[in-house]
Amino acid sequence: MKFKKMSEQILNNMGGVSNITHVEHCATRLRIHYKSKQEVHEEEIKKIENVVGIVSKTGQLQVIIGPSVHEAYKDFMEVSQFDAKDSDKHSEEKPIEETDEKKNFLYYVNKFGNFSAAIFMPVVPALIVGGLILAIKNLLVNYFNVPMESGTALLMTAIFSAGFSFLPVYLGYTTAKRLKIEPVMGAFLGCLLVSQNISGATKLDFIGISIPNIDYNGSILPVIMGVFVMYYIDRLLEKVIPEAIKYFLKPLLTMVLVVPIVLIILGPLGTNLSVYAGNAVMFLMDTVGGIALPFLSALYPYMVMLGFDKALSPIGFAAVESLGYDPVYVVMGFISNLCIGGTALAVATSMKDKGKKGMTYSFAFTALCGVTEPAFYGALISRPKVLIGTAAGAVSAGLVAGVFGLKSYVMGFCPGLLTALFFVEPDGKMGNMILAAIVVLVAVTVSFVVTKIIVAKTESSETIETKEKVPMENI
Incomplete structure (x- = not known):
């Protein structure tokens, strides 16, 4: 231990x-x-x-x-x-x-962010593995002559599908667990939605009421909203069903009541909301993308610090679900994490203490790989001036990404160098990946250089001030 x-x-x-x-x-x-x-x-x-x-x-x-x-x-x-x-x-x-x-707007954003973190973060390993496997498969098929019908390609596609197509199952489980009802019931609802008899099926009805034809593979909102309904029904049934028959009757009645509501009302509603969110993201990027992305990238470290970043994660999921890619959430996190890594590298190279120097180098490497808290809290926040270097790198790289339209084709968390394959296009083309490489170069270089200049000026001014001080014994 x-x-x-x-x-x-x-x-x-x-x-x-x-x-x-x-x-x-x-x-x-x-x-x-x-x-x-x-x-x-x-x-x-x-x-x-x-x-x-x-x-x-x-x-x-x-x-x-x-x-x-x-x-x-x-x-x-x-x-x-x-x-x-x-x-x-x-x-x-x-x-x-x-x-x-005060229970103001930021208070509720924070509450929403905490809830989002609780239901999405446990799913992160599956999303990262699935996304990277898909990117590797695309590279193998397009550049290494691996047949699309080969066992290797089919197996890798199956791994990707297990991570993303079954997302409603994972989210059903984590949402139910967060709401403190039986987690397997949330997963049960997710399994129902992605089953071949429901997802994409036609001519379905419930007691004569038509059920819309919707593909639930990889969907987010329908199962989350469904589990919320399940929570209130569960609490109601908990009060009215006798203890002797509660074990088998409560889950039965819960599913009988929840499933029609989800399939007839919440499924179409959640799908439409995802489409609207995707369209809103596209409108934002088409109109002010060159300005919005640099601004968001510079603010992202503070969103992480306050927990607000998780509140924006559903937008990224909705964009990937409806558009097939995310031009905002993963991209701004990718840029910001690289800039924190570049800033931490600059701080490490300026340190004289070997112990702190080695530790800060490790923080920098971790940040470049996508996990920034050690670097941000362990090396940067105590030196607030160096965060100007982080912001300069984020604005510069954000402008490049926003103007040329960098996209992530996989929704994930903790984006960094280890998840760079998220930017490989589904058809295997490398244009977007080359743009991502340019963004990496700009982000790390600018943040590193600006931070080195700030550190040099800070140390110089401190040296001058020290020399100009009059010793106490001479006063």
Whole structure:
């Protein structure tokens, strides 16, 4: 247990397991929901070894660990002996203390972002693997004479399909888990939607009511909205069904009530909303893409810091679903992560302490690969001036990407050099990939050079100020 000591210290400073209502994690953060803020010692948690930083939210503390967060999560759950199945019981013992945070627009954006993170982040590994496998298959077919009908190509296509076509199954499970109803029921609804008897099927009806013909493979909104309906029906049935027959009657009635609502109402509604979102993205890029993308890329690190980036992820999913590509969400994250990596590289080359230098180099490499929290919190945020270099790189690379129309053909999280194959076109053409390479060069080079200039000027001014100070003994 690599993170045993860290877990023990975090648990003690969170007020113990009795003060915890829910524990989850995203790509880099351990998210701990608590009851009483008075029992949480944030400053002490910041000092714990392996903790890069913290983000405090209403009723939740996000402990930034880095790429090893999954291992840290397992160790924390083992040390705390916190049982996720009892989270409902824990949360009912005592209401979460609300802070003085005003429930304004940003408050609700933050709440939506936290919910989006909880349902999308567990699916990330499948999306990354599926996207990369598809890109590799396209390269093999178009440039290495691998037949499209070969077993290798068909197997790789099947892996991609397992990641993306069955997305409603994964999201059904994670959404139900987040809403604290039986997760397998959400997955059950997702399986129904992607089954060959429902997805794309014609001449379907329910007691004479026609069911629209919709392809649910890779869809997002229908299953999420369906699980929300399932949540309220589940709560209602929980109250009215006798305990003796609840085990088999509640899931039966739940599906009998939910399925017609999803297929007749929510399925068409969710599909149309995805189309509208895709059209809105295209309108944005066609009208102000050259301005919007640089601006969003420069703001992206702060969106990640505040958790707002997850609130925008459904737009990326909707764009890929309706347009076949995403010109905004993955692209701005790709640019921003590269710029943070370039800035961290510049900071590392300017350090004299060998220990800190090596650590910052590792932070920079991790950022270039798509995970920026270690670099942002561990090396950059304490040197706010160097973030000008990050912004300069993001604006420059964003202009190139926006003007020439860089697109990601796979929706994913933590975009970086390791996920660059997301930019390979479905037909295997390399034009978009070459553009992505140019964007990488611009982002890293500009952020690195500007940061080096800022660091050099900062060190020079500090040296001058030190020399001009009059020693205390001469006063």
